[in-house]
Amino acid sequence: MHHMTLAEIARGLADKKFSSEELTRTLLARIAQLDPQINSFISLTEDLALAQAKAADARRANGESGALLGAPIAHKDLFCTQGIRTSCGSKMLDNFKAPYDATVVSKLAAAGTVTLGKTNMDEFAMGSANESSWYGAVKNPWNLEHVPGGSSGGSAAAVAARLLPAATATDTGGSIRQPAAFTNLTGLKPTYGRVSRWGMIAYASSLDQGGPLARTAEDCAILLQGMAGFDPNDSTSIDEPVPDYSASLNGSLQGLRIGVPKEYFSAGLDPRIAELIQASIKELEKLGAVIKEISLPNMQHAIPAYYVIAPAEASSNLSRFDGVRFGYRCENPKDLEDLYTRSRGEGFGSEVQRRIMVGAYALSAGYYDAYYLKAQKIRRLVKNDFMNAFNDVDVILGPTTPNPAWKLGAKNSDPVAAYLEDVYTITANLAGLPGLSMPAGFVDGLPVGVQLLAPYFQEGRLLNIAHQYQLNTDWHTRTPTGF
Numbered sequence: 001m002h003h004m005t006l007a008e009i010a011r012g013l014a015d016k017k018f019s020s021e022e023l024t025r026t027l028l029a030r031i032a033q034l035d036p037q038i039n040s041f042i043s044l045t046e047d048l049a050l051a052q053a054k055a056a057d058a059r060r061a062n063g064e065s066g067a068l069l070g071a072p073i074a075h076k077d078l079f080c081t082q083g084i085r086t087s088c089g090s091k092m093l094d095n096f097k098a099p100y101d102a103t104v105v106s107k108l109a110a111a112g113t114v115t116l117g118k119t120n121m122d123e124f125a126m127g128s129a130n131e132s133s134w135y136g137a138v139k140n141p142w143n144l145e146h147v148p149g150g151s152s153g154g155s156a157a158a159v160a161a162r163l164l165p166a167a168t169a170t171d172t173g174g175s176i177r178q179p180a181a182f183t184n185l186t187g188l189k190p191t192y193g194r195v196s197r198w199g200m201i202a203y204a205s206s207l208d209q210g211g212p213l214a215r216t217a218e219d220c221a222i223l224l225q226g227m228a229g230f231d232p233n234d235s236t237s238i239d240e241p242v243p244d245y246s247a248s249l250n251g252s253l254q255g256l257r258i259g260v261p262k263e264y265f266s267a268g269l270d271p272r273i274a275e276l277i278q279a280s281i282k283e284l285e286k287l288g289a290v291i292k293e294i295s296l297p298n299m300q301h302a303i304p305a306y307y308v309i310a311p312a313e314a315s316s317n318l319s320r321f322d323g324v325r326f327g328y329r330c331e332n333p334k335d336l337e338d339l340y341t342r343s344r345g346e347g348f349g350s351e352v353q354r355r356i357m358v359g360a361y362a363l364s365a366g367y368y369d370a371y372y373l374k375a376q377k378i379r380r381l382v383k384n385d386f387m388n389a390f391n392d393v394d395v396i397l398g399p400t401t402p403n404p405a406w407k408l409g410a411k412n413s414d415p416v417a418a419y420l421e422d423v424y425t426i427t428a429n430l431a432g433l434p435g436l437s438m439p440a441g442f443v444d445g446l447p448v449g450v451q452l453l454a455p456y457f458q459e460g461r462l463l464n465i466a467h468q469y470q471l472n473t474d475w476h477t478r479t480p481t482g483f
């Protein structure tokens, strides 16, 4: 049962082959048995899951249908879940039970999903390895000595290990696409504003976006359908109709213009990944796509710009965690200043503290123009590069990451080395564009992802290309040994 995709589960439930309750019990038992190896969950919500599964079965018995009705999922632990711990991977929020559901959570619950639990993540979504969680590192099911990617590493590892078919995740600089690449999954970061951020604990508000992590494009379409849409509670949510993503999966790729940026194939890219990307290009050419070389000349400036803007926004967003209103409070504070300093010093981990300091520095009066303003100007240039490119091509293709998943601990002493791994993903966040990563092969037994980027609101096109690719390749069907 645990090998089924969301699409297969929907068919099985509709055909009464099994009930949502049976499926939920099977997956909860599997999580109890296997999760200790990978540490992908922070909290399990067995009682809620069984209640939701029974309710979904009752709704089906009453004649209701729907692709998500009775489907087991999990939420990254930064989506607020009413009455349930919402920790953001931090000691700071270990004792925080959200007083309300995030819009994504309530929309999916209304569609009939079953929440198995809350998944592990880098603290406050800062990271590319899922090693900065207060609840311990997550392990990659493909090789337990390697990282699963981050920050949505718990969602990715759980889905890759077949503990559940799909999970929610968020992507500020790559945290859906990069763990998807590292664990052989399909992950989609939607256009900024497509999925509500209300109740999603903020890291960098102008970059954060929620989206689906699953094994196939078909399943990403199903989960995105339940997540996307206008939300008056989120002032950056966009009031555009949500297309039927599943309906667009079968479009032909004949004549599709794919741009391949020449900057992508530079010295930093593992040549074995470059080869797999070339192979995926050939596959798409067979399906009718036309390849064009393009240029994104400002790409080299994107990492420095991102690592000013994201920490700047984080330093502002995380100022609310002061020991007074939310979460952790230090013991016996001497005075107010001591309360703030020790609560934050003890509650936040070192990567979070580093980012708060970098951000506060970049925003300080004397340095604002030199760093923050400059970074915003680069952001515009990065966006302009994409707008120019999309005059000539329909989508942009390249590697998701320059290297496969590294060993646990390998980059701990050098945060900048980890930041450089985000080179292919962060530009989409700076520009607000949708991006998808899908499985494209293996290097030393570790999965490799190919990334597709599209113009605003073209999620359907990305899913269409990925689905056609997956009908003609079998990388996405490979299962890690032992799971």
Ligand code: GLN
Pocket (backbone or CB within 6 Å): 125, 126, 127, 128, 150, 151, 170, 171, 172, 173, 174, 175, 176, 203, 310, 422
């Ligand atoms: N690795 C990037 C960072 O650490 C992106 C993280 C994310 O997308 N949440 O900021």
